[in-house]
Amino acid sequence: SEMCIRDRSYEVGIDLRFFRNRLGIDYTFARQNVVDQIFQVPLAGSTGVGYLMMNGGKVHTVSHELVLDFSPVAMNNFLWDINLNFSRINNYVDELAPGVESIYIGGFTIPQVRAGIGSTYPVIYGVSFVRDDQGKIVVEDDPGSPNHGFPLTGEPAVIGSVSPDFILGANSTLSYKNISLNALFEWKQGGQMYSGSNGLLDLYGMSARTEDRESTFIFDGVKPDGAPNDIARGGPSDPGALQDLYVNVLSNIDEYYIHGNSFVKLRELSLGYRPPKRLFDKVDTRISVFARNILLWTELENFDPESSQGNTNMGGAFERFSMPQTTSYGFNLDITF
Numbered sequence: 001s002e003m004c005i006r007d008r009s010y011e012v013g014i015d016l017r018f019f020r021n022r023l024g025i026d027y028t029f030a031r032q033n034v035v036d037q038i039f040q041v042p043l044a045g046s047t048g049v050g051y052l053m054m055n056g057g058k059v060h061t062v063s064h065e066l067v068l069d070f071s072p073v074a075m076n077n078f079l080w081d082i083n084l085n086f087s088r089i090n091n092y093v094d095e096l097a098p099g100v101e102s103i104y105i106g107g108f109t110i111p112q113v114r115a116g117i118g119s120t121y122p123v124i125y126g127v128s129f130v131r132d133d134q135g136k137i138v139v140e141d142d143p144g145s146p147n148h149g150f151p152l153t154g155e156p157a158v159i160g161s162v163s164p165d166f167i168l169g170a171n172s173t174l175s176y177k178n179i180s181l182n183a184l185f186e187w188k189q190g191g192q193m194y195s196g197s198n199g200l201l202d203l204y205g206m207s208a209r210t211e212d213r214e215s216t217f218i219f220d221g222v223k224p225d226g227a228p229n230d231i232a233r234g235g236p237s238d239p240g241a242l243q244d245l246y247v248n249v250l251s252n253i254d255e256y257y258i259h260g261n262s263f264v265k266l267r268e269l270s271l272g273y274r275p276p277k278r279l280f281d282k283v284d285t286r287i288s289v290f291a292r293n294i295l296l297w298t299e300l301e302n303f304d305p306e307s308s309q310g311n312t313n314m315g316g317a318f319e320r321f322s323m324p325q326t327t328s329y330g331f332n333l334d335i336t337f
Helices: 196-203 241-252
Strands: 006-018 023-042 051-074 078-095 102-107 112-116 123-129 153-161 166-176 179-189 192-195 258-260 263-273 284-298 328-336
Touching: 102 123, 123 192, 153 192, 192 196, 196 241
Parallel strands: none
Antiparallel strands: 006 023, 023 051, 051 078, 078 166, 102 112, 112 123, 123 153, 166 179, 179 263, 192 258, 263 284, 284 328
8 A cells, every 4th residue: 555644834934124134033933743654663573574664653843943144344345244043953753653662763783763752853772871760870789799889781771862952053254345254153052972982982991081090980870779889999909990890881881872962163264355346347256265174162072973973864863983074175266257
């Protein structure tokens, strides 16, 4: 039988201009409801089939977008234009097939990127820490265990949320006669990702966290009875403790690899020059030089958070052995007849 998706969207907006167009405000609210979303429903192994492609999902998207244009300075030879673009987009999973709480949309055997009922889409699903009612990590309290004082391994669960709180783009242009200077910024606030490369740096003892292998340490957590963890590991009498923590325990807990990835990035800086018309009566030319990806401030340690695992469903959610972003420099020569 033929499968189809039913989509109903609502949108409302307002566009305001003030001070002879020196200030512009454009706001749009939109909601999209998608019914009978097509996805793979997992089946029991006894059926001999891994999944069934069918209709059954119900999702909705709520988005806010605000564009602000203004010119703080407008003189005969000097102009300063600023454009701000704020967006907040949340995708929610309302229903799936009967008996299905979440579905796989990318990743490994575990961890995975999933869509789950009641969660913003997408989420990261994997092995979690054991936590108490206050969310504190619970550690092993058995003195006879080699993992004494180390965190306990929990069950698979939702361990991270990918969607950012908002994204703000900013474009600033300063123009003086025939010269212009343009800067393009982006600020992404909120959201998490599985940073496998950071975890591997710890696993192989290459990160700053693994530098001190001689001092004692206490893992930040609580004992099963709720008392703060006071179990000291490491030191001369326990030389392999730090290695055991990262190799035998943390490397098996996917939640440990979850990192915030908020960032502010100077995406591009360019300087352009347009020769006066009197030099070229029939030809309009412009020369510019640019630099891209030159400054980054990020919550994620050691890596550019945009160096994620491709542009598929894992994009923005997974990073492991990913290639770093590059800084580039160049020039443009535009000729218009």
